Amino acid sequence: MNTPDSGATVSALTALYPLLSGLSAAARQRIESEGRLLDVPAGTRLFDEHQPCTGFPFVLSGQVKVAKASASGRELPLYRVHAGETCVISSACLLGHNDYNAYGVAETPLKLLVLPAGLFESLLAEPDFRRFVFGLFSERVADLMQLVEAIAFHRLDQRLASLLLGHGKTLHTTHQQLADELGSVREIVTRLLKSFADQGLVSLGRNQIDILDAAGLRGIAAEKK
Template identity: 40%
Template sequence: MNHLADNWIDRFQGLRGLPADIRADLKNGSRIVSVPAGTRVFEAGQSADNLLLLLEGTVRVQHHSATGRDVLLYRVHAGESCVLTTACMLAFENYSAEGIAETEVTAAAIPRKVFDELVARSSIFREFVFTAYSRRITDLFTLIDDIVFQRMDVRLASRLLELASADGYVHATHAVLASELGTAREVISRTLSEFHRRGWIEQLRGEIRLLGREGLEQLVRSV
């Protein structure tokens, strides 16, 4: 933990150019926090009081829809910040989604007061915040485009290829994949059954084994 507290600012390329006084204020005004896997980092309706810059681990940000489904919005990885938190802090609004630690997470927590002061004082810090915000907004528009316009079989094939380990295993249930892709579990089950019929996958308990990676790749390239 001490080595993280000493040099965490330099882990973020956009912050390395901070002048000494701003760097000192950022370091002294923040704290390093750690939470175990499965922890709810924030939830809908909660106020955004700290900007978290992830140093280790992954946080899944998801929205609970009116139909009862959890829809994955994006993941925050080490070296990134959460765009939803940034938006809520800038607009003084509460969270509209929840963040779950998928792994053990270590982050630098920047309190609202420090965040507001540095955004006002430092062009470098301000550029870092808005550049990260802009990139994630672009990702969200891509997600919306995928959900609205792209076929589910293509999206599922692409996600299986992304999640597969080197030996071809995807450790995810139908419910998890449904959450990943913003659809119903039944839709995932039907599509996986078709993939199985084509000989592309084998369905096991809690995981999927890719047998025909070439077929999945060809499906993804077909659109």
């Protein structure tokens, strides 16, 4: 990871995070002087389970995947962090002085602004920063509740049908990648995709899925138990 020397990127923070625009001059100065700007290559593991959290990241560009891994190597994606967002697990670890209970990886090249843990705690005295952090909690908890609901109450074929929709007529992906997104295993996803193909809903190729009947997939996704 490289640390660029660019104050211009720090000054752009409030453009991406407008809730922070009311920070005091002293708080802005501390962010300018103590925040670390990082350029991170795609594929970099940003944090791992059972590691301490040493800073609060703002994503200035790029995308981070946060996921939970099992002992067998399966993973369940929890959420993604894009530019203008930040990581609720990082804030929870800092607030509770706990280690990470998930891992984060750069899915694309990233530009991050990382606030040291001590600065994060000091900034909680700022009303705008405090509202930002707890507003983040509210949004992410709602997202995670939707994930729990999908896993608990929706069949895997419904979730797979929903996952295939909304990306155009052709998806360039593998069965393993789809399984990872669903928290399942490749063999089950392959079986379901072959069933969709037999029904004329999709056509399967090498690392490619063509959507032939989007309405049919929407019907499966919307089916009730």
